[in-house]
Structure formats: C-alpha cells, structure tokens
Amino acid sequence: MTETYDLPLHWACYIINGDATSFSLNDDGGDAEIAVIDEFMEDFGEGVIVTCSEESFFSKYHDAQPYGIKACDCLKFTFYLYEKRK
Numbered sequence: 001m002t003e004t005y006d007l008p009l010h011w012a013c014y015i016i017n018g019d020a021t022s023f024s025l026n027d028d029g030g031d032a033e034i035a036v037i038d039e040f041m042e043d044f045g046e047g048v049i050v051t052c053s054e055e056s057f058f059s060k061y062h063d064a065q066p067y068g069i070k071a072c073d074c075l076k077f078t079f080y081l082y083e084k085r086k
Contacts, residue, residue, distance in 0.1 A: 001080070001081050002050060002078055002079060002080050002081065003044070003047075003078070003079055003081055004076055004077065004078045004079075005044070005063040005076070005077050005079070006059055006062040006063050006074045006075075006076055006077075007040075007062065007063055007064050007074060007075060007077050008062070008064055008069055008072045008073070008074055008075075009056045009072065009073040009074055009075050010022065010072070010073075011037055011064070012052060012075060012077075014034065014037055015037065015041070015049060015077065016049055016052065020034050036064075036067045036068065036069065039067060040063075040064060040067055044079070044081070045081045045082070046081065046082040047079040047080050047081040047082055048079065048080055048082075049077055049078070049079055049080075050078045050079060050080045051077075051078045052075050052076070052077050052078070053075045053076040053077075055075075056073040056074060056075055057073070057074055058071065058072070058073055058074070059071065059072070059073075059074045062074045
C-alpha cells in the first residue's frame, strides 16, 4: 500500500537520507525540528519512501500542519507502508 503526503521541502534530506545537518543552524541545533519529523514518521506507520516530487509548491495546508509547521514550500512524498499505525 502506498500513501502520498505533502511535506515541507526542507524535510527532504532528513526523510530521504537521514541527514539532519541542514537543521544545525537552528538555535537548538535542530533537535526540535528533528523531533517533529520523527513524530510524523512514527505516526503514519512503518514504511519506506518510494518517490519524491521534483518540483516544489508553496502550501499553507499540508500534512505537517497538525505538527505546528506553518506555510512553506512542500514536496509530494510517496511512501510504501509496511504497517499502518493510526
């Protein structure tokens, strides 16, 4: 089963490669942002990313909004889910 989510563009390196160095400029070293991404990933289920759109779009309403992320440039991420959690 696959599911597609509109998520912040700046999350891509961490979601795809596990690379959080881009968040190191944040006041807390990126810990808060990484925690939000990890929470989102845990909430949607066990899976792997299948594809990510190449073109970004600006969106006020995206799938990370319930986690406190404001309007931003987004990408469409498609995940293959092994197990749906919620």
